[in-house]
Amino acid sequence: MSSSALSSQKEIRILIADDHPVVREGLVTILALQKDLKVVGQARDGEEACLLYDQLSPDVLILDLRMPKKDGQQVVSELMSREPRPRIIVLTNSAKAEDLRRSLTAGAKGYLLKGAEPRQVWETIREVFAGKSSLPHDIAAQLAESMAQPQLSQRELQVLRQMAFGKSNKEIAQILYISEHTVKNHVKVIFKKLNAIGRTEAMAIATQRGLIDSGAC
Amino acid sequence: MSSSALSSQKEIRILIADDHPVVREGLVTILALQKDLKVVGQARDGEEACLLYDQLSPDVLILDLRMPKKDGQQVVSELMSREPRPRIIVLTNSAKAEDLRRSLTAGAKGYLLKGAEPRQVWETIREVFAGKSSLPHDIAAQLAESMAQPQLSQRELQVLRQMAFGKSNKEIAQILYISEHTVKNHVKVIFKKLNAIGRTEAMAIATQRGLIDSGAC
DNA sequence: CACAAACCGATCCTTTCGGATAGCTCTTAC
C-alpha cells in the first residue's frame, strides 16, 4: 500500500496544466494524499504552462492535451528544448492512438487517462521522475497496435482533409496543384493504409482515429 | 460572491456519478467549499448510480454521460420514472449538440461541461435544486442551433451507419430489405439534412456530431 | 550504392453516385 523507496528524501515538485478546474482540483486533492508529491503550480492553458514551467522548474509536468491558446502537443515540443529535459506526463481523456503516438514522439514520458485510479497516477509520477517511461498496460497495448498500422504521409493527410469537405478528386487536384490521377493514387493509398473499402468508410475511420480536425470532443 | 438566499435552511444533498476518480475528487473538493452543498455519495458507473440514487434519494444527481455498464442517457431515462422526479445535472466533456439534445429530452435539468468554473457548478446545482432548468449561455446557444437543424429519422440513421462501413447503396438495400432506389432516396434526404454535398462529407459531419457510434472518445 | 517510400503522372474500364422528378402508403398532428 505504501510507496516505494525511490529517492524519497526529496519531494517531487509537480506542475499541473489543465483547462478544467474540476480536474485540477481533483489532481491536487489526489496528489496531496502522498507526502512525497507536491503540487507547486497550476496552469489554465498552454501559454501559462510554458511560463510557469520556466518560473518554477518543476520535476514533473502533468499536461492535458486539449487546452486553449496552445495545445498540449505544442507545449511538449516547445519545452523539450529546455535543459534539463523536462519530464512530462500527458493526462487526457482521449484514448485515441493518434494522440498517444504524437505525444510520445513529441517527447512525453508518460500517458495517463483521466479515468486512471489515484494509485496509478502516483506511480506514474514516481516512475517518470525516476527517469523511466511509464505507460499503463492498456495504453501500451494500444500503442503497439497503433505503431503496427501504417501512418499517413503529410500529403495523404491533406488529401484526406479535402475529402472530408466532400471535395471530388478533380477539386482536390486543383486545390493542391496536382493532377487528378495523382489524387486518385493518394486516395488509393489512403484506403489501403486505413483498411477502408471506399472514401466513405475511410472518413469514418479517419475521424474516429482523430486524423481529422475534430475541434471539440 | 456569496450565494443567493434560496432556501438556504437545508443543505442540498448531492450524488456524484462519474467513472473518473480525478473528476470525482475534484467535484467533491469544489463542492465542499460551499456549506449548503453536501456530497452524500459517489458512483463509479451507471448501475451504481441507480442503486445509490434509490438508497440515498439525493436532492441532485450529477451525472457523467460516458460510463461503464450503463451510460448516462440510460440512467436518466431509468431514473425519470421515480417519484419525486429526480433533478439531474449532466456533467460531461462533450460539447456535442447531439449529447446535449438527448440528455435534455431524456429529462436532465442541467448540462455542464467539465471545463466549467466552480461558481458555475455551484449555481447550476442551486438552480436545478430550486426546480429550474439551467444551461450555461454557451451551451444554450448550441442547443438552439441544434434544434434548428433537422434531425435524422431512425431509418436514415440506419442507412447512415451502414454507409459508415463503406457499404454501397445496393448493399444497404439488401441489408435493410428495401429497394436500392429507396436507399438512394434516404441518402439524398440525409445529405439535405446534414447539409452535405456527398456521402464522404456526410460521414465527416455525422461522426463529428456524434451520430455514429464512436465508442471511445 | 541500393532500396524503400513519398510524391507525381497516366490509361482503361466497370461500377456506383447522385440529381431531377414522380407516385405510393401509413401514421401523427392540427
Place this chain on the structure above:
DNA sequence: GTAAGAGCTATCCGAAAGGATCGGTTTGTG
C-alpha cells in the same frame, strides 16, 4: 379531414469513383 412527414418504389442519365497496372523523380536510410 387534411396536411405533413416518414418510409417505400421507380426511371433516366451524366459525372464521379475506384480497381488494375504502369512508370517517373526525389529523398532518406541501411
